[in-house]
Amino acid sequence: MPHTLAEKILLAHSDVADLAPGDIVMVRCDLVMANDVSGPVAFRMMEKMGASTVFDPAKIVMVADHFAPAKDARSADLQRQLKEWSDRHGVTYYGQGRGGIEHTVLVEDGWIVPGSVIAGGDSHTCTYGALGAFGSGLGSTDIAACLVFGSFWQTVPATIEVTFTGSKRPFVTGKDLILAVIDAIGVGGGTNTVLEFVGPGAAALSIDERLAVANMAVEAGAETGLFPADEVTAAYLSGRTNRPWQPERSDPDASFARRVRIDLDGVPPLIAQPHSPGNVVPVAEAAGRKIDQVYIGNCANGTITDLRQAASILAGNRVHPDVRAIIVPASQKVYRQALAEGLIDQFVAAGAIVSTPTCGACFGGHMGVLAAGERAVATTNRNFKGRMGSSDAEVYLANAYVAAAAAVAGEIIEPSAVAEGVPA
Amino acid sequence: MILEGAAVVIRQDNIDTDVLYPGSYLNIADPEQMKPYLFEGLDPSLRDQLGRPTILVVGENFGTGSSREHVPHAMLAWGIRCVLGKSFARIFYRNCINLGLPAIVCPEAVDAAEPGVTVRIDTDTGTVHVGDATFQAVPLPSFMRDMLASGGLVDWARRRLAEAG
């Protein structure tokens, strides 16, 4: 029977002879990940299950990123629990100064290979689809069961094939591609399905941009998002991992729940207005709105590619006096690369602040929380009411060019209007 | 399993877990201590209707967003017996089933429910009574019925560990 890529991965990780959308199967994990928010709750649930040992310490990773560096005593205690638990069970622990945001760190350190299954105690575990891996975002009780048994239950999803044709226009990035997809299918349009990204426009994306696309599959309600592995994937993984992998793709005659086609020649820089990632308009339509904060970072768009894009706008410019610009490299590696390229100096010289890698203000945790009535442009993935602080604040989601341009102009503006002479 | 309670109604679609339980309270791990923050970003006054047996009635794509299990933990701590909705976001739905909080899909019953009305749900047959009216819900797959009957994933795991010795 012909299968989609998602079905092939799930079949290879379960004990059934065959499977089809709607079946419930137990799926084996190649990796289980949790953080300082989901981990400690999972440990409690694991105790309640009466389990004292994990299925395989080599396949478990804990990352302190949400409230790191600790914002208060309670957060510090969560991180201590995470570290103590990791030490006790002999699992890899990424503390401050060693890692960064979980999804970025796992990808750049070679934990993720095409065709693998990752159970993550975080909804953006779908990010690993950039490398053709099935990342399933799970709650803490699910994670507890994964820590003990190395498997989780999964209803086999149908697949929506998303084909990107044409080529990107100036100042358009992976962020705009996924916003275009969410605009096309809606925030619930991917429910019970996997989004599979194919076509020449997908193949042309770097891994950093694929990360941004796969990251927001969950914002369309999808189980996960997948890029079939190709030469770009192979080049990225070479020297990064020893884990074996095989390129896989959907069978040509596999059946899809739906086919969506996005012609990139017609996609301008986009922005998601408050309070939904599905409230998408061209940047031009939101232009002129005054802003108080710009946030460039997070697991979707805190890569070196994003920082280079931001720097291309900020270098030689000044952050508008009414704006706070906060730039957060997603990992220590990204941070060091940005240092080596002189980007951090350009940011600071422009009047931005640069923080250590953290989830921080992305979820309104700390380090850049918004006050009532404030408006921000962020390269993050969610702009729900209250997401970055006060429920009376507004968050606009956009790519790093758009965010950096807004920082300079003090209002939402087309990046082309700020970036005279910047090669896009 | 028969579940009965007074309806607490949230009509809007696409309610996300950030408004159900804001991020700044995620550093709490004890469900009892999560109770004061449930619905905080949506409508804190909804909590005034809790504290007795209740059925939470919700719209489309309820629980979208973060994987934060704090939401169903706080709901259970408040005595919410069941969530009756038009449709659910995937992680929220999983979390409910895993914690033994039934999440039942029945759009017609949602439309019929007014705040305070008695809602009675038979999770085995899928029958939903809203006041005097009766509706038929999408039946749960047997895997999920078993999971709920055994009290959720924790008890399911306990049994599996006991069987393994």
Ligand code: SF4
């Ligand atoms: S950066 Fe934001 S979206 Fe990504 S894992 Fe952290 S809190 Fe979640």
